[in-house]
Amino acid sequence: MMALFKKNSTAELKTIKELSDKKVTIISSVSSIFVGLLFGLVILFIIEIIKEYSDFTNPFYGFVNLMTSGISSIGNILKLLYKAAPLMMTGLAIGFAFKAGLFNIGATGQYTVGAFFALIAAILWQFPWWAALIVAMITGALWGFIPGLFKAIFNINEVITTIMLNWTALFFVNLLFYNNPGIYLTPERTTALASANPSAILPDLGLKVALNSSYVNIGIFIAILFAILIYIIMEKTTFGFEIKACGHNKNASVYAGIKAKRTIIYTMLISGALAGVGGGIQFLSGTVQYTVSNTTLMPMGFNGIPVALLAFSNPIGIIFSSLFISFLQVGGENMQPIYSSEMVNVILAVIIYFSAFSLILSQFIRKRLNMRSIDLEIAANRLETPLEENIPPKEEPVEPVIEKSSKKEVEK
């Protein structure tokens, strides 16, 4: 009897510890997503009230559109995957930097530079797609290297330097655009890859014709490969450990013999490379051309921020969060023209804001779990000491819901 209890309690202890790490994170992510969507629906209703001619069926249709059109047809699913690929890359770039305690808000700049040099390689130098992608990676990495250097040497906040470099990237790319007349036919956008260099378009494995969609290419697979690669770097290598140590406490990591400055530079280098590949994937798809803008930065880099935050910077989580956000974006487009597709960003903002609340929620759950696990530990210890042999374990479950879920785990 006693031995059984001990076995059970240690098993439960183990499951509680596992539960407190992963499941709580997922529970809090899902609950903040739920709150975000609910808030979106409320906003739709408020808009309908403000409007001159209110039609209260509109919010429902809009919301159903938002939540279904991403998977309503094969065409839309392909579009979803097509949009998710560069989003995943910028999300990985930002999440990777987050792990080292750096806020790479300059993914936009690195993305822009990577994208443009991929096009230069493809159109001017007639590179095949994989070589153009490598060019995008290298140039993105160089653009990320600068803020890393500034952070390491001068200790200037990377938020400031990357913002400056975002705008510098925009004008730098514009300058290159106008000074390389071979890259454009009309002085607004680059030549379409289909006519300039078909070998630079990402392969579609013959699916473009088979599925009758221009949105098919292997970009999403490349992005997932990078996500797995980053996961391996983060979890299985010393370098990944150094990055996380730097992110947790820079001083402690320096004390432990980690070269923090070097780690910061490498982190920004890799982060920039990821964003650069994202730009390459987007513009080597052959579906879009680079269009000159004098006033606005490319939104893709900024969209990577919610991708990373929603996944708590976990590379595998980023695969799913980018798919989710891409799903919302496709849905948001279909809400137009009744509602602006910006609705998606409102929902994302609320989700991110409430992830702060859910962090509190998860801390609360953890605290309860810890109390329970401490109780169990005490109980197990008591069983070992002969003097208190006769005292029955008086611990009562503190939180019935968790009790249930953890028992299930034991039964498994």
Add this chain to the structure above:
Amino acid sequence: MDIIAIIIANTIAYGVPLLLVALAGMFSERSGIINIALEGIMIFGALFASIFLTSGIVGTEFAANNPQLVIFLAMILAAITGSLFSLLLAYAAIKLKADQVISGTALNIFAPAFAIILAWAIQGQGVTDIPLPDIVDLSWGFDAANLPTWLNTLVSKKMYLTTPISILILIAAYVTLYKTKFGLRLRSCGEHPQAADSVGIKVLRMRYIGVAISGFLAGIGGFAFVMASSNSTFTADVAGYGFLALAVMIFGNWKPFRILFAALFFSFFKTISALAVDAQLSSIFPTFNLASPENLYKMLPYLITLVVLAFTSKQSRAPKAEGIPYDPGKR
């Protein structure tokens, strides 16, 4: 002479929103909260001021008689809505001890999207810009046309109500921060909140006030930006000024008058780059045999700021406790 007047007038016009928003950032960071949401707060404040100005009040007799008073009211509205919006950040950062950068980012994503949705809903499908009425230019009560051209440029072109007010705010910010009991307390919360707490200062309350002042000023800054931006049109975008203001704040070492200098420094180069596009003046800028050399000049303000930051980083001294949630048990 005319060119100098144009440069000065433009420098001031670009510099005023930067100054206001950088001061906003200063108040927040001096109390210990990193306010990365300045961009979002600017948009939020400017949105409500723009809606107010286009809501029909301009056509009334009251507005015709007191145009600047209407602008003043719009400015106050921007300040109050900005302040309320910033309390969202304050609540997450102070009460919930959430990551300040993440909550700030949420606000930054929310504001422009919300502005577009609201403008879309009010003005009809697809219309997201809100053009301000043309009463925003400041008239000084005399006929500026009789003045010499350069003086006319200086006092009546690109001069808005927010310009003189920003000077008052700058002085008020300095006095508040360095000459009052409140300012000393606010600064102590950003340097060593535990020590401040030990002498009876309510750290959390001070931080709430710090962020609220920050939102107040950033709202005004957003409105100032919209008035000074091209055609005085609200476009749910402030061209990264919220972030640039953060750079100006760091460049200004978290001190009011240095921030003024930093803001003018940046906006001077911004003006130079704007003039390089100007049809009449572009001829005096060397082209280096490049096509579209104006892009080279547009990079200038950002690159120069980077270089200056690199050189001044040694003296840079951020508030010690910024970004760290207050934990009374910590030593």
